Amino acid sequence: MQTAGGDVYSKVIPFEKEGKDIELFLFDIGAQECYESIALPLVHVERMQLKNPDLVMLTYDCTNEETFKGAVKWLDKIKKNNSGKTYPGVLVATKCEHKNAKEVTTEEGREIAKKLGLEFFEVSASLKENIEQPFQYLAQKALTLSSYSIS
Numbered sequence: 001m002q003t004a005g006g007d008v009y010s011k012v013i014p015f016e017k018e019g020k021d022i023e024l025f026l027f028d029i030g031a032q033e034c035y036e037s038i039a040l041p042l043v044h045v046e047r048m049q050l051k052n053p054d055l056v057m058l059t060y061d062c063t064n065e066e067t068f069k070g071a072v073k074w075l076d077k078i079k080k081n082n083s084g085k086t087y088p089g090v091l092v093a094t095k096c097e098h099k100n101a102k103e104v105t106t107e108e109g110r111e112i113a114k115k116l117g118l119e120f121f122e123v124s125a126s127l128k129e130n131i132e133q134p135f136q137y138l139a140q141k142a143l144t145l146s147s148y149s150i151s
Contacts, residue, residue: 013139022139026057055138056089058118063095065103068112075116088141090119090134097124 009026058075060067071091079085091113093104106122113120119137123130 011135013135015139015143018143020143022142024055024135024138024142054087055141056087056118057092057134057138058089059092059094060104060109061095062093062104062109062122063098063101068104068109072112072116075118086117088117090121090137091116092134093120093122094125096122096129097127 009028011024011026013022013024014020015022056075056078058071060071062068075087078087091109093106093109096102109122110120119134121130121134121137123134125131
């Protein structure tokens with residue numbers, strides 16, 4: 001099921017060794033074009049009320065090729081609205097437990113992630129597989145950005 005509308009989430013990732021917690025703020029915006037007016041101001045340098053995104057997490061349903069294409073389009077739109085700035089982040093394929101229903105292969109996901117400069121992850125919420133890995137990766141990246149440290 002695709003997101004209808006948008007939500008904002010916060011996720012705290014503890015790093016005991018470093019003695020820090022990293023708080024990630026996630027803007028879950030529906031991929032439909034009608035939500036563009038909500039999403040783009042969040043990531044536009046001149047107009048946004050919030051900071052530039054430092055990291056991106058794009059997700060798609062690997063059983064639906066249109067969501068894959070949509071994720072790539074959103075990254076292009078974010079870049080265009082921020083003077084071509086490149087963002088580190090992740091591309092996450094969801095519903096990977098449906099191996100026989102895949103419309104986007106693992107190889108295709110990896111290839112486009114590499115081309116876009118993103119790390120690639122496959123997850124399955126229903127099987128609870130690899131759910132935390134993309135967040136851990138983003139939090140590790142954020143460790144170098146002092147604005148994310150909350151303790």
